[in-house]
Amino acid sequence: MKNPIDLVYVLGSGSKWNNNELRISLRSVEKNLTGIGNVYVVGEKPDYLQNVIHIPAGDIFDPAVNADGNMAFKILRACEEKDLTDDFLFMNDDFIINETMAVSEIPWLQKGDMANHPDKFWQMEFYRKRLRRTFEVLKERNLPTIQYDYHGPMLMNKNEFPKVMGQFDYKEDIGYTFRSLYGNCLELPAIPVLGKKITIYENYKVSLLCEKTKNIAFVGYNDRGLNGAFKWWLIDAFPEKSKYEKNHPDDRIFDLYFWEKNGCRYADGVSVFRKYYHHKNLLRMFEMGETEVMRKKLNFKLNMSLKEILQ
Numbered sequence: 001m002k003n004p005i006d007l008v009y010v011l012g013s014g015s016k017w018n019n020n021e022l023r024i025s026l027r028s029v030e031k032n033l034t035g036i037g038n039v040y041v042v043g044e045k046p047d048y049l050q051n052v053i054h055i056p057a058g059d060i061f062d063p064a065v066n067a068d069g070n071m072a073f074k075i076l077r078a079c080e081e082k083d084l085t086d087d088f089l090f091m092n093d094d095f096i097i098n099e100t101m102a103v104s105e106i107p108w109l110q111k112g113d114m115a116n117h118p119d120k121f122w123q124m125e126f127y128r129k130r131l132r133r134t135f136e137v138l139k140e141r142n143l144p145t146i147q148y149d150y151h152g153p154m155l156m157n158k159n160e161f162p163k164v165m166g167q168f169d170y171k172e173d174i175g176y177t178f179r180s181l182y183g184n185c186l187e188l189p190a191i192p193v194l195g196k197k198i199t200i201y202e203n204y205k206v207s208l209l210c211e212k213t214k215n216i217a218f219v220g221y222n223d224r225g226l227n228g229a230f231k232w233w234l235i236d237a238f239p240e241k242s243k244y245e246k247n248h249p250d251d252r253i254f255d256l257y258f259w260e261k262n263g264c265r266y267a268d269g270v271s272v273f274r275k276y277y278h279h280k281n282l283l284r285m286f287e288m289g290e291t292e293v294m295r296k297k298l299n300f301k302l303n304m305s306l307k308e309i310l311q
Contacts, residue, residue, distance in 0.1 A: 007036060010074040010092065021226075031097075040084065053081075072175075096218065256272060269302055273301065
């Protein structure tokens with residue numbers, strides 16, 4: 001049996017969902033990943049977290065300018081921990097382990113040689129300016145120029161990562177994409193990302209999300225993709241509380257999800273209405289007790305919210 005491998009999450013302060021992104025990611029880890037050692041969280045610590053090793057660390061750069069620099073800094077901080085396993089899995093809160101696997105078997109992935117990207121590829125998105133800067137410095141040093149930036153889990157080594165980053169001034173200007181620096185300096189044997197990972201960049205309905213994520217090992221997303229339907233998909237995929245959280249969140253979509261999945265019970269619906277809706281007269285009527293009329297009215301109100309979420 002292989003030795004356990006620790007996980008290192010780097011966490012900033014820009015959560016758009018009250019740090020439920022990390023909550024769901026940890027649920028996916030507990031459900032689908034075997035061979036895990038400790039979980040390190042470097043950065044902020046949401047108040048629901050438990051059974052993790054927390055390392056406080058703030059952002060040292062403006063996240064809008066050098067987001068990779070902030071992540072590299074936090075990974076380097078984790079590498080200083082003597083108890084961290086030599087090999088560890090780098091994670092962000094918006095990475096989902098979508099299939100059962102052993103952490104030691106997670107492959108390195110790549111998106112091809114950056115030298116083959118057309119000119120128009122570099123003209124889109126601020127992030128690609130940093131990627132191009134990475135490509136250029138690798139080319140200057142006669143190193144391979146494979147794109148290892150694929151927004152998913154990546155196995156790293158706590159001795160090798162500082163050596164690699166020590167060769168580049170990742171703090172300068174807009175920085176570099178540390179994944180491609182690490183992968184190319186070590187010439188990691190990576191396989192194509194296609195068919196292994198999907199990233200949700202836009203709004204999709206739940207049915208299409210189920211289609212797109214079927215037989216996909218890793219799911220990533222960004223803030224544009226984190227709409228109500230995708231939150232619903234995440235909760236539906238990982239509804240069980242993990243050992244890394246103290247409690248279920250106070251969150252409207254979570255509560256509506258469990259209200260519907262538990263059979264739309266009247267008392268549960270009244271509780272949801274009390275927490276998230278501001279109709280005092282209606283609430284007073286609902287609290288007087290269940291009748292057929294009140295049940296239909298309550299269900300109508302909550303189902304209207306569900307339609308808004310899932311559209």
